[in-house]
Amino acid sequence: MISFKDLSLPSEVLSNLTNLGYITPTPIQEKAILPIIKGRDIIAQAKTGSGKTLAFALPLILKLNENEYFPQALIIAPTRELSEQIAMECRKLAQYKRDIKIITVYGGTSLTKQVASLEKGADIIVGTPGRLLDHFSRETIPLKKIKTLILDEADRMLDMGFADDILKLVSNLPKDRQSLLFSATYPEKIDKLTKVILKEPIEIKMESQKEKIDIKEHIYSVNDKDKALIVAIQHFQPNLAIVFCNTKVKTIEVSKMLEDKGFDVATLNGDLEQYERQEMLLQFANGSLPILVATDLASRGLDIEDVDIVINYDIPMKSEDYTHRIGRTGRANRSGLAISLCDDYGVKKILEIKSEVKIEKITDLNPNKNFYLQGSVNTLSIGGGKKRKIRAGDILGTLCKDIGIDNKLIGKINVYADYSYVAIDKSVIKKAFNGLKNGKIKGKKIRVWWL
Numbered sequence: 001m002i003s004f005k006d007l008s009l010p011s012e013v014l015s016n017l018t019n020l021g022y023i024t025p026t027p028i029q030e031k032a033i034l035p036i037i038k039g040r041d042i043i044a045q046a047k048t049g050s051g052k053t054l055a056f057a058l059p060l061i062l063k064l065n066e067n068e069y070f071p072q073a074l075i076i077a078p079t080r081e082l083s084e085q086i087a088m089e090c091r092k093l094a095q096y097k098r099d100i101k102i103i104t105v106y107g108g109t110s111l112t113k114q115v116a117s118l119e120k121g122a123d124i125i126v127g128t129p130g131r132l133l134d135h136f137s138r139e140t141i142p143l144k145k146i147k148t149l150i151l152d153e154a155d156r157m158l159d160m161g162f163a164d165d166i167l168k169l170v171s172n173l174p175k176d177r178q179s180l181l182f183s184a185t186y187p188e189k190i191d192k193l194t195k196v197i198l199k200e201p202i203e204i205k206m207e208s209q210k211e212k213i214d215i216k217e218h219i220y221s222v223n224d225k226d227k228a229l230i231v232a233i234q235h236f237q238p239n240l241a242i243v244f245c246n247t248k249v250k251t252i253e254v255s256k257m258l259e260d261k262g263f264d265v266a267t268l269n270g271d272l273e274q275y276e277r278q279e280m281l282l283q284f285a286n287g288s289l290p291i292l293v294a295t296d297l298a299s300r301g302l303d304i305e306d307v308d309i310v311i312n313y314d315i316p317m318k319s320e321d322y323t324h325r326i327g328r329t330g331r332a333n334r335s336g337l338a339i340s341l342c343d344d345y346g347v348k349k350i351l352e353i354k355s356e357v358k359i360e361k362i363t364d365l366n367p368n369k370n371f372y373l374q375g376s377v378n379t380l381s382i383g384g385g386k387k388r389k390i391r392a393g394d395i396l397g398t399l400c401k402d403i404g405i406d407n408k409l410i411g412k413i414n415v416y417a418d419y420s421y422v423a424i425d426k427s428v429i430k431k432a433f434n435g436l437k438n439g440k441i442k443g444k445k446i447r448v449w450w451l
Contacts, residue, residue: 007033013062016096026051031204033059036180043181043194044204047327052182053089056150061094063148064123070145074173075126076166078156079297080106080274081281086152087126100124105141106131108274115140129157129165136169146173149197154183154190159320163193170197185320215330217338219350220362225313226257228341233263233291234367236337238308240284241373243293244325246314254313255293262372268294279381279421279451286412286423288375288451299324305334312340315349322353377411377423380433383447385416394442395422403435421451 003024004017017023025033028046035042036059046052060073077083087104094100105114105127111134118125118140125132125141135141149170151157157166179198183190186205194201222228233241243258245251248269255267266280266289283289285304292298293313299321307329316322330336342350347359384390392413399405399422411423424432429450436448 012096028052028206029055035202041179041198041201043201045186046206047184056180057090057093069121070142071122071125073124073148074146075150077152083126129162133165143172149179151181154181155185158189214335215338219340219357219359221359222341222362225341228362231365231367232339234371235365237371240307241291241309242328243311243313251293264289264374265291268298282421283379288377288379290373290375309337315346319353378429379451380422381449382420385418385420387417398441
């Protein structure tokens, strides 16, 4: 097993990787980083959770010219959530460089604000095809000096009908560029896309990944899916659970049912504004709302390591969607559990997806009826972030030193450009809220509210 030191990376890169906790490259990182540094085009088959973002972001940032004003790299992703995750990873990997600016552009947020941000210059642009094309048509996004193009989850973008948008964007990029394509699957449509976009690419296929994923799957025949869902949760007693539904309406219905029964639930579907999606996902990841009821919006690009169980309340239409759903658990070499609740129609669908499965009875489970999956923490939102020079350490210091909260009762702290979020144990949440409301962070009076 090699380490990042074996990849002949500069000392400042290695130091930053060590500070971030990255010591040993994943298989995709081991195979992709050096060819990308050498300027080769690549097509890589790698699933979410394989470490592919670092595989392309690390060499990309290494090659950035810090004195260039125009965008040097364009990263295209299928969803807002994945765009934000990529941008966040890029920012962490770019900490050793000065003044590297990474901008995200996608629908559901103010186009005017995005234009204003782009006018100030950017090194890397990360966005969804539709919004990127919208900016290009308005001439608010310069593409003539792009040196690197990255398509992440290309198969997903093709499934969503973005092929034409991608090709329009690519046709306006410099021909003398490096192009990288990452895809979880390798359908025929991908092959056609690569012939247009890539030049003599190196192919990297992580065929051994399936063997390393430890996900136990159980298929249950049920009559009442609401009751069966509660039975499954109370039997397996997870810390974090994702429940997948096929429609937005059903996510709302299932969330309300669980809330009425005493569970703490986050809901994720396409009707939410971007800030609502971000806050739902954040409260799920930090344990405030430990059940996430979602559409397939969460089946790709959602990288939360500690998800114990995925439950298919509805069986998806496609086998690919089933694979991506259950892939939200069993991440980062952990074991995972996937449950499917099937009425008569669901049994037929699951047999189409997985012909050789054992159909079990939900009555075989032994639920603990006193178990209610609830968060031990709540989340406070703070009206200040990186733009106001606020860091996680500043928030932690204020809570511990000024307000007197034991650091063991403080959970995850997330700091973004304009806002920050902190998870606080419920036993001291009021004390923390009042202390922040009446106090200051780094000498600044900051607005705070309770999610």
